[in-house]
Amino acid sequence: MEQVNQGVRENVYPQAAQALYRTLSQAAISAVTPIAAVLVALAFGAALLWLNGFNGTDVVTVMIFGSFQDARSVAEILLKATPLILIGAGLCVAFRCSIWNIGAEGQLYVGAIAATFVGTSIDGLSVWVHAPLVMLAGALAGAAWAGIAGYLKVRFQASEIVTTIMLNYIAIILTSYLVTGPMKDASAAYPQSARLVREAWTPRIVSDMRLHIGILVAVVLAVALYIFLQRSSRGFALRVVGLNPHAARYAGMDVRRNVMIAICISGALAGLAGAFEVAGVTHRLYQNISPGYGFEGIAVALLASNNPLAAIISGGLFATLRSGSEVLQITSQVPQVLVLVIQGMVILSVVAFAKFRDILRIAA
Template identity: 95%
Template sequence: MAQVDQGVRENVYPQATNPLLRTLSQIAISAVTPIAAVLVALAFGALLLWLNGFNGSDVVTVMIFGSFQDMRSFGEILLKATPLILIGAGLCVAFRCSIWNIGAEGQLYVGAIAATLVGTSFDGLSVWVHAPLVMLAGALAGAAWAGIAGYLKVRFQASEIVTTIMLNYIAIIMTSYLVTGPMRDASAAYPQSARLVREAWTPRIVSDMRLHIGILIAVVLAVALYIFLQRSSRGFALRVVGLNPHAARYAGMDVRRNVMIAICISGALAGLAGAFEVAGVTHRLYQNISPGYGYEGIAVALLANNNPLAAILSGGLFAVLRSGSEVLQITSQVPQVLVLVIQGIVILSVVAFAKLRDILRIVA
């Protein structure tokens, strides 16, 4: 009878008796679904262009391959990948702890404000002192801004989705107020802050290109976060809290503390991204300092399956799509509205396939 029962289990529930097969199937699902999401999105983008009288193949030939025209174009891709990798890797940590931080955009803005305040002050410091201070200020400001939502979560059980979204609006409006009021450069015709002192600029990798060392820092931090989550006791605690906070509490883990750590880490990296935008790209604070990196970072984390290491690749992919959208708009004369719709299709496809991936992993 026991042998019959064993045979039934093997036939009906093969995943329970073949752990290697189940592991391989889950790896295949994790690898295939992101590729499928991008391919489906590009197919819909091509169809959209064709329906509006444009060449549908431009989605690939212009939007993708057109982004790699020369080293300068490649450098611009890496420049756009820097904030996406930072934000995506940070959100991976929060999401693994089941903290849905939707406020990376606001945390980026606050980080940019803090970086501007430090970058326009302390004139006379060495670049090896001033530039790191700007980065640190941005990271700390982003962590503190995210910590507000974290505190409301652990103290009053307020939904972090709602609070982080509201904090986004506050940060964006606050930035507009500052660059049109207290921080406005009086000699400028448009709302903007004073220029950061030269020693506060993020050092560039190549002198005649805009690419700065932020891309190297972003990759190093993404690798460090992967090691932190997978190899450290604190990272293990964050993952356990994300899987089952009640079990984590029963095991003696401080759930509230881990929630605060997770959301502050994600906020710190978003704030650092804001600091790099100011100190490495614009060198001033503007009203719209971010083109939506904070929101796009959510899709980066989802495409990476909440893996900081994979966020390097997904951040690079979204940077290619963003750069390619600009090339598509200029080269093929595609209206900006259509370009934005194609970008939205990519994000929707990523979210949909992320959900499909979770379902398939459960089945497998």
């Protein structure tokens, strides 16, 4: 409904006022509402802890502040935020175009597979060539995997919700096959690939911390996607297709082409996230390379109201919660799954607050 309303507004407001309005309202969405929503979700988490015999205030003192004890722990949060921001920002583009790509998890996996292939089969390149090549491979593979669902949608009207879910399973099973079979490290008993050659590793920002340049790439890409969506004619076309495909067709836009572009962009970013997990963090391919980043990325995009710029913040927030839940378990033995409850509550409260805000605006 939000989007439909915006569509109506576009006709009513003059261009400049409309741009200002949108910037302001987006600032509001991406700043005030989430903070209030996070507080409500934390309160819910605290109540849950308290009801079950834990110390409720731990949710704030340990889970949030505990994650910020020193530079290294902040770096670890940013490390976790990297795939979430990439996937979240990419999905913003797909969701804006009304393409429900639920398949970021699978796209991440194929990105990781491609990155591993490029990172283990080639040797002797300079880091300036090899590391970017690995990222490119991941992004292309992710885009191609998402492109399958896109093609099936535009060619056969196959629901992308279903095909991307199926492609998730297939990608995860494919990874399992590869690390126990063809890509398995011959020298180890374990189901894992060989180590990527050092030149293929994503460069670190500071040599003694694991944080790699992926976070910078993620932020730059998120900003670029925001500009793309808001300022470019292609971005405008994507949004129009998302709002009303019939109107878009009437206006002479190639709906199929726009759908393909949107889903491939989201797939490319998910694939890139997979490449960073392998090339920047684990340096090997494992069966469980992702703890569900692809699904969490959906929540990141939704929390950001499909605004790639806001996805930077929501991605950072979800990474903080995830990291904090690990600290909380270490210090207080609170089951780590608490993070899922809080994340779910964050989304619900954001939804509720957004509606509350709309009501206030109408009243005003």
